[in-house]
Amino acid sequence: MGPQEARAIRLSVRPERRRRGTKEDVEVARLAKALAHPARVAILRLLLTRGDCICGDIVDRLPWAQATVSQHLKVLKEAGWIQGEIDGPRVCYCAQPEAGRKFMALLRTLTSTEERSE
């Protein structure tokens, strides 16, 4: 067997299945991705510290345009970090503590050296 043939084989034999990773890995990545921007972290922090349910106030408190904030809110909402509740002409957002707990749990699982039975 030639020298670079081995490489070629290794390259081609690589597992085809699971192109996008484990369920768990995808989940960790999904939650992490939603936090992967300072604006979204700031929004989440705002909702957690100043208390639940704010809305256009977020725009006032953060240095981003309304459209931008709205976009980030959407990302956070879709990932389950926050929840938006329609309240008359405005929308009240609040953090979803379960997301944080779930994320922490997943991270702990990731870190723990316990054996995993596939």
Add this chain to the structure above:
Amino acid sequence: MGPQEARAIRLSVRPERRRRGTKEDVEVARLAKALAHPARVAILRLLLTRGDCICGDIVDRLPWAQATVSQHLKVLKEAGWIQGEIDGPRVCYCAQPEAGRKFMALLRTLTSTEERSE
């Protein structure tokens, strides 16, 4: 004052400072971003469970090309999640537990409702 003038003012008066967010928010986002891809989570999990210091084995175990894995390793390394040590013609990677601890701590701070001065 006109109706949409208020909006205009709010839009223009928005704080110019801190375009990219707090130090802490940027840090959380930075660490989260490095985890925001299943391949990188998988790599980290591999290093944490199978043990420190693997290398081309990562390529064999994961369903991505060598160049792709190398790229992801770089991202993880630059974010401080892992460390690479040159060992002859190969490179031995190992997880950096501090990163995880730091990230968890930041997340806990984020979640905690404690009052933050500044």
Add this chain to the structure above:
DNA sequence: CATCAAAATCGTATATTGACGATCAACGAT
């Protein structure tokens, strides 16, 4: 129903990611 305020969405321009073949650089061994 005309109007206003609030927030989502659209449109768009720019920037960043992700994947990967191909190539390069480092190094051990002949």
Add this chain to the structure above:
DNA sequence: ATCGTTGATCGTCAATATACGATTTTGATG
């Protein structure tokens, strides 16, 4: 010095993310 192996880097293409003005949608109110 040459070769073979390993892993980083380059180049490129497609896809996704970001920012935000402009517009639309939604609902309260006169």
